[in-house]
Amino acid sequence: MERLGTGIGWRPEIADAVERMPGIDWVEVVAENVCPGHLPQALLRLRERGVTVVPHGVSLGLGGADRPDEARLTALAQRAEALGSPLVTEHIAFVRAGGPLTASPRLEAGHLLPVPRTRDALDVLCENVRIAQDALPVPLAVENVAALISWPGEEMTEGQFLYELADRTGVRLLIDVANLHTNHVNRGEDPAAALAELPLEAIAYVHVAGGFERDGVWHDSHAHPVPRPVLEILTDLASRVSPPGVLLERDENFPEPAELEGELGAIREALEKGGAKAATRAAQADTPGPPTTTAADDATRQRLALAQTALLSALVAGTPVPEGFDRVRLGVQARALAGKRADVVAKVAPELPEILGADYRPAFLAYAHGHPMTDGYRRDALNFTEHVLLAGRLEDAGVRRELRHWWLERSGPMPRSQRPAVRLARATRRVLLRR
DSSP states (O other), X not given: OOOOEEEEEOOGGGHHHHHHOTTOOEEEEEGGGOOTTXXXXXXXXXXXXXXXXXXXXXXXXXXXXXOOOHHHHHHHHHHHHHXXXXXXXXXXXXXXXXXXXXXXXXXXXXXXXOOOOSHHHHHHHHHHXXXXXXXXXXXXXXXXXXXXXXXXXXXXXXXXXXHHHHHHHOOEEEEEHHHHHXXXXXXXXXXXXXXXXXXXXXXXXXXXXXXXXXXXXXXXXXXXXXXXXXXXXXXXXXXXXXXXEEEEOOOSSOOOHHHHHHHHHHHHHHXXXXXXXXXXXXXXXXXXXXXXXXXXXXXHHHHHHHHHHHHHHHHHSOOOOOTTSOHHHHHHHHHHHHHHHHHHHHHHSTHHHHHHGGGHHHHHHHHHHHOOOOSHHHHHHHXXXXXXXXXXXXXXXXXXXXXXXXXXXXXOOOOGGGHHHHHHHHHHHHHHHHO
8 A cells, every 4th residue: 555644634725834834745635626627726736746635535425325326436536537646535424315215305414424333234335335446446445434323233343344344345444533532432432442453454544633522422523623532542553553644634713834733743743652652562453355245135225225214314304213313312413414514505605694694504504404405515505595585584675685686696597307496496586586
């Protein structure tokens, strides 16, 4: 495996700082946020300097019951080729549910949700990973995710689940030590035990990130400094194996460059400390064995689809909590999803909080409670605006006029494949134009 060194997540907000930051060997970019034909100049300059760029996908949903979408795989492959990347990465998670397998509406989570650690889920995940591996021009690595909730009836620990995944598919692992800490706080799982069970030689690289604790729940925010317990898990990992690469993730609330450089320094110190311990520790990892080819049949996929749809529907559509789940914890997760959805829509459509002011967030959260996302954040912004306008509760005529103008500008004709949606949009436009 190619050695990557020390890196940082590339984000437009810190592009200039990253370009000037000393000791950056590589960067990771969210795959869905870049266009192969229009790469940011700052990213191209890093490439010209020999800095490795790795695309990190967030929307493939390899842990979902459906087989990976061909268009999403093609898009991920195009980004890997455009960036000259040595590998691509994604998550062991599901991000959508419903659809033909369950004869129910498609629901989008807008978030990376954990898969159950069961044989059914593992069979489906392994087949989905192999489909992705065949479609990608470079090796794939998959990341363990953080979770607020636990699935009932799980059959394996996280370490066992990841070991079998790597053993059966030959896939590389992206180990997020911050997510191991999250699962320690939220699910009582021992990070050291998870590391002891991992096929450490399969590690492609490591993520390090910050978060915060509220009411006994750890939120993996990527918006706070890296806490000491996460660095301690990194040291433990480095005492077991020398990871090919380590990357600092930060997605918002960006501090001054000096603070980011300080966090990178703390990461290097944690690695050095772990390396010193490694000399006195016996090797505990084996190289993954040759892949096996057990396939997930349709019945297995349908069982997983029904379980994931029931959970996601409870989280975003207010349906009953499936049996065996912690109702309080599901409520925390549902509120977190709605809050994240409001935040992302505000980034995708920054005019909406500007127009609505302090009313934006409460209005969006009220809307989200009864209107699950079905087609991405940009469509969500349009649907929210349409809902607010048709509800007729905006007392300020100027705000109503400005919001209506924004919606009309952005709800133009859609592709022929979406003609029912076109008819609905046209009918709504007629209503709005009469107001």
